[in-house]
Every structure is written in C-alpha cells, then in structure tokens.
Amino acid sequence: MEYVKQLSLKKTIMFYLLIALTISFFTSAWIVSTAERVQYNVWFQYIDKEKYDDLVIQDEKENGVSVDIPRPSSYVMSDTDHFISETCDFLTTWTPLILSTLCSGLAVVVFYNKKLKTPIKILEDSSHEIACNNLDFQIKYDYEDEMGRLCTSFEHMRDQLQINNKYMWKMIEEQKNLKAAIAHDLRSPLAILKGYHEMLIEFIPQDKIDKEKLNEMILSCDRQTDRLLLFIDKMRQLSSLEDRKVDYEEVNTVELIKQLKATADILADPKNIEIEISSKSGIPSSFQADLAVIYEVYENLISNAIRYAAKKIVISIMFTNSMLQIKVCDDGTGFKTDNNDLITNAYYHDNSADDLNHFGLGLYISKILCEKHGGKICIEKDLNIGASVKAEFLIH
Structure with a gap:
C-alpha cells in the first residue's frame, strides 16, 4: 500500500474506482445469476413439465440450445411466489446500477479519508495558527502527491513568514x-x-x-x-x-590585494602601526563582486583596528565556498564581550570614553553591507590577540 500512498490524486481516485467497479461487476453478476435461478425455480412449479421436457428435447435437436422457462401469469402464482418473482426481477434489473453507485461512493469516501482528510485538517489547523500570529510550528505531511506538495509549499510560506516576522521585530528593536x-x-x-x-x-x-x-x-x-x-x-x-543595491563587477584579485594593503598603510601611518597582509594559496585570479561595498567595509574594519591596535595589524584574505573573507586582527585590548549581535549594534561602545571619539556605527554599517552582499560579519575572540573581525562577501 506504500506505492498507493505516493500516487497522485488523479491516479489514486482512478485506482479506487477501478477496484470498486470490478467488485461491483462480479458481485452484480453473481446476484443476477442467483436471482435468475431462484426465479426459474419458482416458475418451474407452474408449467406442464412433460410438455416442457418435449420442447427442450426438440429444441436441443434443432438449435442446440435449451428452452427458457415461460413466465407464468401472476394470477396463477401464489402471493409468496409472486413476491419472490418480482424481487428477482428487481434484482436482475437494478443490481448493477445500485452496486456500482454504492461501490463508487465507497471508493470516493475511502479516497477522501486516505488522501484528503489529513492534509486538509493540517492546512486548516495551520491557517488558524497563522491567523493567530503563531508561526512557531511545523507543517509536516510525508506523502509526495499534490496535497503533499501543497503542504510543503505552505510550510515554505510559513517559514518565510516567520523569517520576515523575526526580521520585522529585529528592525523595530533596532529602531528603538x-x-x-x-x-x-x-x-x-x-x-x-x-x-x-x-x-x-x-x-x-x-x-x-x-x-x-x-x-x-x-x-x-x-x-x-x-x-x-x-x-x-x-x-x-x-x-x-536600506535602498543601496549591490552592483557586481569584474574584480582583479591581485589589484584588490594591492589596494587593500595601500589603504591600510595610509590609514595606519600617522600612528606608526605595522601592517601585515597575507592571502591563502589557490585564490582565483578574478571574480565578480561590488568593489565599493568591499572597500567601505574594509575601511571600517581597518579604522577600528587602528583605533585600538598597539603596534601591529594582521590582515588575512581567503576564498572559501564562493565567499570572499577578509579578516582583520589587531593586538589591542580586544572586545569586552563576544556577543556578535551586541558588538555589531548601532552606537555600540566598549567604554564611555569612546563616545567622544567615534559614533559606534562602523561595524553596524559593515554588517548591513555584508548582509546585502550575501555575507556576514563575524567577531572572533582570541586570548592571544586583541580584536578579530571577519567580513564575508558572496562572490561569483
């Protein structure tokens, strides 16, 4: 029956109807045949048996077939035999229609209970939960028919609504x-x-x-x-x-690394901070990305690192799984917390003295730009170094 469970709705209803009509056909044939035998036995009581035997013998010799028993008049038969004869007439006439209708109806009921009742109940309950603003549930229906695909689509819709809802509340909280x-x-x-x-x-x-x-x-x-x-x-x-769009362009990897090194040297020169930049082997010669977004995020990370670095900043450039990763580490005091969301909030400061030096918007802006570019900002805490921030960008 597992095969039937995975059939489409159209094939399933045809399968059930075929079984129902097959059962009704053979059952009707048996009932009609039985009714005819009973009726002939009743009629046989009211005929001249010797005359009938002569007719049968003569007809079999001439035509090779038997002679039907003639229907006696209703006035001749007793009330009981007349009732039995009429009942047999009714059965032979209407049994095929009645049985095929009943079996087809039963097939439809079985089809509804097996293929429609459960998913409809699931969808009704899910609609009610969504109407009550409850998205913390899962729509699960294991069959792979049309109703299964509908439930899967409904689950995708619920999941997207939940994501959008969380994003909306996050935006409201960020606005506050x-x-x-x-x-x-x-x-x-x-x-x-x-x-x-x-x-x-x-x-x-x-x-x-x-x-x-x-x-x-x-x-x-x-x-x-x-x-x-x-x-x-x-x-x-x-x-x-929020309105800024990502415009992909061809980026030369070697030129990008040179520009990143030059930018870091210029920004770090007034504080006499050493800059070390490295890239992993196997990097592509070029890729598609929004260079302006990469530069803006990079400058924010470098500016933060220069503000807190003691003597040295290490920059690592990596390419993994269609992602460009730029990691900036300084040898300063590092972050007081490893809460990624807190550090990348707007106006975050590690201490009140920072209020007069900067607004605490660099990492927040970088987070938004990275997310728009299909990536993210990661804060890494290492006891051996100061602050370590990694920016990821989706590239093509």
Whole structure:
C-alpha cells in the first residue's frame, strides 16, 4: 500500500474506482445469476413439465440450445411466489446500477479519508495558527502527491513568514535602540555647547574671561559643531543603506590585494602601526563582486583596528565556498564581550570614553553591507590577540 500512498490524486481516485467497479461487476453478476435461478425455480412449479421436457428435447435437436422457462401469469402464482418473482426481477434489473453507485461512493469516501482528510485538517489547523500570529510550528505531511506538495509549499510560506516576522521585530528593536542611541549621542555635544553658552552669557558682560580662555571655548564649540555635522552625515548614510543595491563587477584579485594593503598603510601611518597582509594559496585570479561595498567595509574594519591596535595589524584574505573573507586582527585590548549581535549594534561602545571619539556605527554599517552582499560579519575572540573581525562577501 506504500506505492498507493505516493500516487497522485488523479491516479489514486482512478485506482479506487477501478477496484470498486470490478467488485461491483462480479458481485452484480453473481446476484443476477442467483436471482435468475431462484426465479426459474419458482416458475418451474407452474408449467406442464412433460410438455416442457418435449420442447427442450426438440429444441436441443434443432438449435442446440435449451428452452427458457415461460413466465407464468401472476394470477396463477401464489402471493409468496409472486413476491419472490418480482424481487428477482428487481434484482436482475437494478443490481448493477445500485452496486456500482454504492461501490463508487465507497471508493470516493475511502479516497477522501486516505488522501484528503489529513492534509486538509493540517492546512486548516495551520491557517488558524497563522491567523493567530503563531508561526512557531511545523507543517509536516510525508506523502509526495499534490496535497503533499501543497503542504510543503505552505510550510515554505510559513517559514518565510516567520523569517520576515523575526526580521520585522529585529528592525523595530533596532529602531528603538537607534532612537535611544541618537538621543544619547546628541546629548553630549549639546550639553557642552549649552555649558559654554551659559558661561559666555554670564562672564562676557562682566569681562571676567580672558581672550585665551574665550578662544579655547570657541574652538571647542567649533569641534562640537563639526561633531554634530558628522553625526548628521552618518545618519544620512544609515538611512540610505536600506535602498543601496549591490552592483557586481569584474574584480582583479591581485589589484584588490594591492589596494587593500595601500589603504591600510595610509590609514595606519600617522600612528606608526605595522601592517601585515597575507592571502591563502589557490585564490582565483578574478571574480565578480561590488568593489565599493568591499572597500567601505574594509575601511571600517581597518579604522577600528587602528583605533585600538598597539603596534601591529594582521590582515588575512581567503576564498572559501564562493565567499570572499577578509579578516582583520589587531593586538589591542580586544572586545569586552563576544556577543556578535551586541558588538555589531548601532552606537555600540566598549567604554564611555569612546563616545567622544567615534559614533559606534562602523561595524553596524559593515554588517548591513555584508548582509546585502550575501555575507556576514563575524567577531572572533582570541586570548592571544586583541580584536578579530571577519567580513564575508558572496562572490561569483
């Protein structure tokens, strides 16, 4: 029966109907044959047996066939024999139709119970769960017929809804964190500007502030204003990330490595940090990727590494399973946590002193760009080194 379970709905209903009609055919033939014999036995009681025997002998000699027993008049037969004869007439006339209808109906019922009832119940229950915003379940139906494929498609839809739902809640949570972080990052420069403003209002009219101090306060206000303008630019960059598309182009691997080395040397030169870059053997000579995305993520990783490195930064370039991997390691203090999601959140800082140095958006922007390029950002914790961040990009 396992073979029948895997048949399509069309083949299954034809199979059940064929069995039902075969059973009804042979059963009808047996009932009709039995009814005719019973009816002939009843009629035989009301004929002239000697005359009938002569007719049978004569007909067999002439034609080679037997003579049918003639139907006696209903007035001649007893009530019981007449009822039996009429019942036999009914059976011989209607048995094939009645049995074929009943067997076909039974075949349809069996077909429904075997092939439709369970998957329909599964789909109804699943629809109810989805309508109640519950996506934490699994739609499982083992048959490979049309209903099995429908249940599989429904499971794919549920799974995608769950992914989209989680993504939506993640975006809502990130928006909440972003708003809180914006308020936090705006508060510091605004508080400094307000403090200087109050001091100027209080001391300038009384001529209690010297020119050197005044110049220092003006320069500090200018720095805080630049910080606010930079913050606005970062916010504009964040808002455009969701609409950014990945444009694949031909990338020469050797030229890419040269550019990455040159970029790291230029950025690290002011702090006199040593740069070491290496690539694994067996790398392709060229590949398809969005070079602008790779450079932007790389610059964010290098900038973070330079900020915390003591003396040296090691850069590794690898190609594995259609993925370009760029790993940047520094010899600084490393991250205080190994929570990948926390570190790549917007406005994440390891300590409060970082608030005045940078906004904590580099890894967050890099994470979004890597995901758009089919990859991800991985934070690796190693006791022998400082921070280790790996960016992955899907390439063709």
